[in-house]
Amino acid sequence: METAVFYVLATIAVASAVLLVLFRNPVYSALSLVATLFAVAGLFVLLNAYFLAAVQIIVYAGAVMVLFLFVIMLLNLGHSEALESTVGRYRLTGVIFLCALLVAQLTAVGTRQLRGPVAENEALRTENVQTLGKLLYTDFLFPFEVASIILLVALIGVVVLVKRETPETT
Amino acid sequence: MAVATSHYLILSAILFSIGVAGVLTRRNAIVIFMCIELMLNAVNLAFVAFARHLGQADGQVFVFFVMAVAAAEVAVGLAIIIAVFRNRETVDVAEVNLLKW
Numbered sequence: 001m002e003t004a005v006f007y008v009l010a011t012i013a014v015a016s017a018v019l020l021v022l023f024r025n026p027v028y029s030a031l032s033l034v035a036t037l038f039a040v041a042g043l044f045v046l047l048n049a050y051f052l053a054a055v056q057i058i059v060y061a062g063a064v065m066v067l068f069l070f071v072i073m074l075l076n077l078g079h080s081e082a083l084e085s086t087v088g089r090y091r092l093t094g095v096i097f098l099c100a101l102l103v104a105q106l107t108a109v110g111t112r113q114l115r116g117p118v119a120e121n122e123a124l125r126t127e128n129v130q131t132l133g134k135l136l137y138t139d140f141l142f143p144f145e146v147a148s149i150i151l152l153v154a155l156i157g158v159v160v161l162v163k164r165e166t167p168e169t170t
Numbered sequence: 171m172a173v174a175t176s177h178y179l180i181l182s183a184i185l186f187s188i189g190v191a192g193v194l195t196r197r198n199a200i201v202i203f204m205c206i207e208l209m210l211n212a213v214n215l216a217f218v219a220f221a222r223h224l225g226q227a228d229g230q231v232f233v234f235f236v237m238a239v240a241a242a243e244v245a246v247g248l249a250i251i252i253a254v255f256r257n258r259e260t261v262d263v264a265e266v267n268l269l270k271w
Contacts, residue, residue, distance in 0.1 A: 002172060002173055003173055006173045006177065010177075010181045013181070013185060014181070014184055014185065014188070017185055017188040017189070017208055018188060020188075020192065020201075020204060020205070020208065021188060021191060021192035021195065021196065021201075021205065026198055026200050026201055029201050029204055030204060033204045033207065033208065036185075036208060036211070037211065040185075040211050040214070040215055043178070043181075043215060043218075044215075044218055046173065047178070047218045047219060047221075047222045048222060049218045049221070049222075049230050049233070051230070052214075052218060052230055052233050052234070052237075055234070055237060056214075056237070059237055059241060060207070060211070060237070060240075063241065064207065064240070064241060064244050067244060067245065067248060068200065068203070068204065068244070068248070071200060071248045071251065071252065072200055074252070075251075075252070075255050075261065077198070077200065077261065093194065095191070097190065097191075097194060098187050098188075098190055098191040098194070101186075101187050101190055102183060102184065102187040105180075105183035105186070105187070106180060106183060109176055109179045109180055109183060110176070119223065119224055119225030119226075120225055121225035121226065121227070124221075124222075124225065124226075124227050124230075128230075131227045132227060132230055132231060132234070135227050135228070135231050136231060136234070139228075139231075140231050140235075143235060147235055147238040147239070150238065150239060150242050151238060151241070151242050153242075154241075154242035154243075154245050154246050155245070157246055157249070158245050158246055158249040161246070161249040161250060161252075161253050162249045162252055162253065
């Protein structure tokens with residue numbers, strides 16, 4: 001059962017990721033990225049990471065993709081004359097690099113002994129949110145605070161970047 | 171029966187490679203950004219798979235931080251794209267070549 005669900009979700013994820021690269025219209029690319037993100041969220045559920053599955057859907061499929069679609073439509077890129085030719089002169093380089101990377105990754109995965117039994121952690125499965133919350137506020141307290149500063153700096157940076165230069169009014 | 175960890179890692183590798191291919195072949199800056207998000211998601215999947223394999227929650231906490239940084243990165247990146255579009259009326263990375271020698 002679990003294996004079947006894994007293969008269905010994996011197929012959806014890979015297929016929509018390929019479509020993301022192949023679609024010429026950026027709006028369609030964004031929508032297929034949403035499909036990939038939902039499939040990965042389903043895989044998180046299979047891996048007993050329930051909290052991350054929820055965050056994945058809320059933050060990525062919700063907030064981040066709305067931001068993408070907002071910018072695409074704000075800049076009117078879905079329009080036909082703004083479409084670029086999908087593939088430039090880097091196609092061959094890209095494909096060769098991709099194949100080499102994939103072979104290297106599969107070799108690295110294949111040579112390790114990862115088919116052994118999975119270490120059981122009952123707390124991580126039954127009390128997922130509690131476990132993560134405790135870790136975030138004890139062992140990872142400092143990185144947690146740094147992450148909040150990063151978000152604040154990004155917020156200020158975005159405002160500064162997008163703000164129009166206005167002539168000095170004296 | 172649980173799916174073996176190596177299956178998740180292979181899926182993660184495939185998704186990451188598709189993301190790299192997209193970054194290398196596409197010229198629309200926004201689609202390039204989406205491919206970067208795809209790569210981050212592939213890495214997240216590997217993190218969670220290892221967290222289950224080792225029975226530790228640290229991997230899931232790291233995914234949390236990756237998501238936070240990715241959200242900040244998307245906001246800044248899209249702001250840069252908007253600023254570039256204002257100046258040059260394009261998001262084609264082949265035409266934005268001011269910093270190329």
